[in-house]
Amino acid sequence: MTLNNMRRVFFFIAVVAMMATSAFAQQPTATTERGKLAPTPPMGWMTWNMFKGDISEQLIKETADAMVESGLRDAGYKYVFIDDLWQGGRDNRNNIIPDPKKFPNGIKALADYVHSKGLKLGIYSDAAQLTCGGCTASYGFEEQDARTFASWGVDYLKYDYCNAPEDSATARLRYKTMADALSKSGRDIVLGICEWGQRNGEEWCEHVGGQLWRTSSDVRDMWKDIVNQGGVGILDIINVTAPLSKQVRHGQWPDMDMLVVGLNGKGGPSSDLGGVGCTYTEYQTQMSMWCMMSSVLALSNDLRHLTPEDKRILLNKEIIAIDQDPLGKAAERVVNEAGHQVFVRPLANGSHAVAILNSGDKAQRLSVSFKQLGLTGKYTVRDVWQHRDIASGATKWGGKVQAHETKVFVLR
Numbered sequence: 001m002t003l004n005n006m007r008r009v010f011f012f013i014a015v016v017a018m019m020a021t022s023a024f025a026q027q028p029t030a031t032t033e034r035g036k037l038a039p040t041p042p043m044g045w046m047t048w049n050m051f052k053g054d055i056s057e058q059l060i061k062e063t064a065d066a067m068v069e070s071g072l073r074d075a076g077y078k079y080v081f082i083d084d085l086w087q088g089g090r091d092n093r094n095n096i097i098p099d100p101k102k103f104p105n106g107i108k109a110l111a112d113y114v115h116s117k118g119l120k121l122g123i124y125s126d127a128a129q130l131t132c133g134g135c136t137a138s139y140g141f142e143e144q145d146a147r148t149f150a151s152w153g154v155d156y157l158k159y160d161y162c163n164a165p166e167d168s169a170t171a172r173l174r175y176k177t178m179a180d181a182l183s184k185s186g187r188d189i190v191l192g193i194c195e196w197g198q199r200n201g202e203e204w205c206e207h208v209g210g211q212l213w214r215t216s217s218d219v220r221d222m223w224k225d226i227v228n229q230g231g232v233g234i235l236d237i238i239n240v241t242a243p244l245s246k247q248v249r250h251g252q253w254p255d256m257d258m259l260v261v262g263l264n265g266k267g268g269p270s271s272d273l274g275g276v277g278c279t280y281t282e283y284q285t286q287m288s289m290w291c292m293m294s295s296v297l298a299l300s301n302d303l304r305h306l307t308p309e310d311k312r313i314l315l316n317k318e319i320i321a322i323d324q325d326p327l328g329k330a331a332e333r334v335v336n337e338a339g340h341q342v343f344v345r346p347l348a349n350g351s352h353a354v355a356i357l358n359s360g361d362k363a364q365r366l367s368v369s370f371k372q373l374g375l376t377g378k379y380t381v382r383d384v385w386q387h388r389d390i391a392s393g394a395t396k397w398g399g400k401v402q403a404h405e406t407k408v409f410v411l412r
């Protein structure tokens with residue numbers, strides 16, 4: 001090679017190296033610290049409990065439209081989550097792809113549609129080779145999948161733990177690997193840890209880069225588990241989550257699983273293991289207690305066919321305000337008797353939310369002195385389900401509570 005040719009080759013190599021370096025330098029990185037990705041509990045809708053694998057681009061678009069038209073979006077429900085069974089395997093470059101029959105135009109086009117409505121898109125994967133539903137999952141492909149999700153415009157990843165080793169150390173490692181991959185992906189993507197509380201995700205979620213932690217196994221459309229086959233109902237989830245309230249803080253939220261409000265026993269997976277449906281009193285209790293506990297609020301009924309009762313519960317701005325309160329504290333359970341429970345939650349404006357839950361199967365008269373809750377003043381009592389002040393200068397409350405009903409008051 002002549003000296004001139006050598007110079008040309010050297011120059012060519014230098015230019016390629018510079019281009020590669022600058023391309024690398026320009027690769028976008030997510031801008032928000034992981035701890036700040038979910039300043040309040042995320043709110044949205046999830047496909048699983050009603051539709052299982054019967055999901056499609058059309059369903060997601062119609063649901064997004066319904067979220068806008070019903071006022072749910074403006075009430076704070078922003079995420080549309082595609083749960084399991086969306087996947088179509090990997091292409092010849094190992095990129096994860098959607099099922100082409102369900103999502104013929106791909107997820108990016110769908111995300112664009114969802115974003116154009118002022119909503120966000122959530123998707124699902126699993127920290128193993130296969131998801132709970134037996135589809136392609138992300139273990140070993142974390143960075144590649146995170147880049148794919150980012151390129152589609154995904155805003156939230158629910159990351160499940162089926163088919164993965166049982167121990168907590170492996171779970172932490174696998175969740176951290178995905179959180180790191182999301183951070184490198186160039187997009188702010190919330191990470192939901194879904195190990196069902198079996199490895200105490202609440203203790204390490206923040207450390208590994210997650211924003212929320214599932215507290216229980218899968219919710220069924222029922223009040224409580226009486227068939228003892230592994231499904232959990234509304235009261236069961238309240239009971240497993242109540243002791244975790246001290247773990248709740250800004251950016252670290254409990255995920256008490258999906259709201260079953262409005263499923264009325266018609267959901268797919270939510271209807272087995274005793275999931276025969278609930279009364280609207282019970283659905284109202286679910287909404288009340290999920291909000292008292294600062295849970296993620298993920299609707300799971302068919303939003304295209306909302307009843308006035310569904311809307312009354314799901315669009316109650318006063319109860320949603322408790323869930324989203326900027327102080328970010330979950331309610332403490334201060335009374336835990338066999339037939340009733342009482343919870344107190346401090347709010348940012350100095351007032352307190354109080355929930356009185358009749359967990360028994362018959363209506364009962366209950367009375368609560370505010371002093372016993374640590375509240376020593378005289379209070380104006382607002383009933384957030386009746387939307388009116390029911391007392392002023394009060395130091396206690398007493399009244400009838402229906403079976404499985406929850407009264408929620410704000411004391412100021």
Ligand code: GLA
Nearest residue numbers: 048083084132133160194218
């Ligand atoms: C697990 C999760 C559910 C749902 C299914 C999907 O059971 O806990 O919420 O995502 O997997 O297969």
